[in-house]
Amino acid sequence: MADGFSAALIGWHRREGRHDLPWQRDPTPYRVWVSEVMLQQTRVGTVLPYFVRFTDRFPDVRALAAADSDEVLHLWSGLGYYARARNLHRAARMIVERHGGRFPETFDEVATLPGIGRSTAGAILALSMGQRHPILDGNVKRVLCRYHAVTGWPGSAETGRRLWELAAAHTPEREVSAYTQAIMDLGATLCTRARPDCDRCPLREGCLAFRNGSQMQFPEPRPSRALPLRRCRYALIRRPGSGELLLQRRPPAGVWGGLCCLPELPDGVEPRAWCRERFGLEVSLLEPRPGPAHTFTHFRLQMQLQPMEVRGETDIVMEQEGLLWYKEGRRQAVGIPAPVRRIIRQLELESPP
DNA sequence: AAGTCGGGGTT
DNA sequence: AACCCAGACTT
Structure with a gap:
């Protein structure tokens, strides 16, 4: 999709994006992995202290693999979705056993590890190694839904397929790491759910929702049901x-x-x-x-x-x-x-x- | 394709 | 109080 989408994003991020988050400092596959898993369904501000404590105690895959499961859960306690911590620990031990402690570098090997799905595998390889893979987290879904005025709840299978196609089409051939960081940052800081700051958005010109003044119509909310x-x-x-x-x-x-x-x-x-x-x-x-x-x-x-x-x-x-x-x-x-x-x-x- | 899995921030 | 968030896994 040669429409300047990725170029505009990368340029914006270079000028105004965040570059000082702890996992951006030394973006090894291990550190990016831990950050991405912590950030699943969890905001940056919440993750920050957990990430610092966790990587301080477990600086690499081997340290995590050697850890006691109680201590891993202890450092996760309060973050929620504890299967993430159990999977992280299991995966660290698998990396030591199968890959000699070196983080795998192919998409299939990474996506096979427990707790790492399509989006997180893509993010790890894109951010830490510059490999070209699309990602589709909550931020990217929101940006794409607005930019292309995609109807339907993003969590549904049908809308999800459409969004993955768009995500892949927008992912550039080069500067994948910068692009991946940029589109997540845009969704987290400008293209927010409640009050998108379209005045400062680098994608304003091509954004269908902005053109129609319908930013708040996207993404469509999850169908609600009463909680038992x-x-x-x-x-x-x-x-x-x-x-x-x-x-x-x-x-x-x-x-x-x-x-x-x-x-x-x-x-x-x-x-x-x-x-x-x-x-x-x-x-x-x-x-x-x-x-x-x-x-x-x-x-x-x-x-x-x-x-x-x-x-x-x-x-x-x-x-x-x-x-x-x-x-x-x-x-x-x-x-x-x-x-x-x-x-x-x-x-x-x-x-x- | 739908249901399960937490906790906290936002509005 | 409702909704959602740097999703993945099971059924």
């Missing part, structure tokens, strides 16, 4: 004296997979009998109270909290797999979902151990 409400009860079991809180590791798959969470009381069970059978703990019950509500992509969770007081011996739970007495500030290297962290923090605030 689910309820769950969490046991608040504090250890007498130390104030430590009992946490339980969740199964590897599903919501909060592999993270440490408050023990979940199954529906209908009597808490005291459950604690005796499940943990071997004798407890007395305090007044239950509502916890926070948490909204996921596909349902809303209303949490109930059941505080308890331990009556007898507490060492018994230490012998069980997947259980730990957790204390804020002790810096135990485990991952804890954000809403659970909020509960813990609140608890220590209202009744310090």
